[in-house]
Amino acid sequence: MDRVMLTALGEPGRTTILRHARLIDGTGAPPRMTEVALRDSVIVAVGEDLSGDSFLDCAGMTLMPGLIDAHAHLIYSGFRSLDEIDRQSLETATINGVLNAAKVLSAGYTTIRDVGTIGNVAATIRDAIEAGKIPGPRVVASGPIICPTAGLGDTVPPHWTRAHGLGVLVDGPEAIRAEVRRQIRNRVDNIKLAASGVEVGPYAWTWMTTFSETEIRTAVEEAHRWGRTVAVHAQSYDSVKFALRAGVDTIEHGTRMDEEAIALFAKSDTLLVPTLSTLFSVLELGAKLNLPAKQREEMAVNEPLWLASFANARAAGIPIAAGADLGNRYPHGSNAREIALLVRCGMSPMEALRAATAVAARALRRADRIGVVEAGKQADLLLFDGDPLTDIESLQDHSRIALVVKGGYAVEGRLQAN
Numbered sequence: 001m002d003r004v005m006l007t008a009l010g011e012p013g014r015t016t017i018l019r020h021a022r023l024i025d026g027t028g029a030p031p032r033m034t035e036v037a038l039r040d041s042v043i044v045a046v047g048e049d050l051s052g053d054s055f056l057d058c059a060g061m062t063l064m065p066g067l068i069d070a071h072a073h074l075i076y077s078g079f080r081s082l083d084e085i086d087r088q089s090l091e092t093a094t095i096n097g098v099l100n101a102a103k104v105l106s107a108g109y110t111t112i113r114d115v116g117t118i119g120n121v122a123a124t125i126r127d128a129i130e131a132g133k134i135p136g137p138r139v140v141a142s143g144p145i146i147c148p149t150a151g152l153g154d155t156v157p158p159h160w161t162r163a164h165g166l167g168v169l170v171d172g173p174e175a176i177r178a179e180v181r182r183q184i185r186n187r188v189d190n191i192k193l194a195a196s197g198v199e200v201g202p203y204a205w206t207w208m209t210t211f212s213e214t215e216i217r218t219a220v221e222e223a224h225r226w227g228r229t230v231a232v233h234a235q236s237y238d239s240v241k242f243a244l245r246a247g248v249d250t251i252e253h254g255t256r257m258d259e260e261a262i263a264l265f266a267k268s269d270t271l272l273v274p275t276l277s278t279l280f281s282v283l284e285l286g287a288k289l290n291l292p293a294k295q296r297e298e299m300a301v302n303e304p305l306w307l308a309s310f311a312n313a314r315a316a317g318i319p320i321a322a323g324a325d326l327g328n329r330y331p332h333g334s335n336a337r338e339i340a341l342l343v344r345c346g347m348s349p350m351e352a353l354r355a356a357t358a359v360a361a362r363a364l365r366r367a368d369r370i371g372v373v374e375a376g377k378q379a380d381l382l383l384f385d386g387d388p389l390t391d392i393e394s395l396q397d398h399s400r401i402a403l404v405v406k407g408g409y410a411v412e413g414r415l416q417a418n
Helices: 082-087 090-106 121-130 173-185 213-225 237-246 259-266 276-285 293-315 337-344 349-355 358-363 392-396
Strands: 015-023 032-039 042-047 054-057 062-065 067-072 109-114 138-141 145-147 167-169 190-194 229-234 250-253 271-273 381-384 401-406 409-413
Touching: 015 062, 015 381, 062 067, 067 358, 090 109, 090 121, 090 401, 090 409, 109 121, 109 358, 109 401, 121 138, 145 173, 173 213, 190 213, 213 229, 213 237, 229 237, 237 250, 237 259, 259 293, 271 358, 276 293, 276 337, 337 349, 337 392, 349 358
Parallel strands: 015 054, 067 109, 109 138, 145 167, 145 190, 190 229, 229 250, 250 271
Antiparallel strands: 015 032, 032 042, 062 381, 381 401, 401 409
């Protein structure tokens, strides 16, 4: 899709006013009726009686920041196991990623962080979207997940070889340093490590820690030196603590966290991305989809640990960002289910919306650009025909999405400026 085919709310250099909007601005402040002014790709004012060149009547609908998913895998497309993910060709992975990016955008998500791909698919899709060639959200791109031998990304029998996969197998600090540099050369925005096992992996269980603290620290030092963020898959007790002491940017899943881990978290600048959809999708769909026995059995064991860790993190005031980790069981486009699950597990609706806007922007280290509706931020907006504060489940109803604005362009929805 060429950029010229997208509908701008106002001509370049002209100001469009969104009137009669019930604004949930992402800060946690109560909703208020107000106006929002957009010019080019930026929010230029929020207030009353704003003047402009064109106007859009929001008719009292809810206006929010464009939603953000901090844990996505665009190449996921209904696979039952990590082995099935790795069996797709690079070409198929790219096609899946392109199709799924459009689904995510149509669900009101204007930014995602892809935290693991095959080859360099995530960065390629990011660049194609930015060039206006295909529809999709802003993408914060990672490369393949950096894993140790026998860890999360080791999916094939020992006597097999593979050309590519969701994980790249690397052992030892210096080998990890070299892989981080290789991914930086491939223009990634984020480095993803797997420091523990995973329910669906053939060799390591979630309670097993698969990277040493030294290995994690080396990756973090190298990535940060190059200005990249680091996300760590951490489901074991020690993997969380190793990652926190190493100074990672986000902990993904956080299935097992004891008092020491919570205390380390509270003193750090790290954010938690609990991916509750990972847990509940297996619990709810495991039998129907005939998921592997190891995955279903281990997830049943992990359920109380996961929910307790989430509750303890929230009670300690640890910042929690929404990230759905979906596409294999819950489909792409149902990302807002994660927001509803955050509420089911104890958050207020306003907390959950902030987890998918302002807090998620912090997790991506882009809070200066997105996540809040205020002057100076990028014009990424969602206009919703309903009240998610009283019915958080309604965010999953795409028929209620009146307008999705990304960078000042109306990319989804039915409303037009006059």
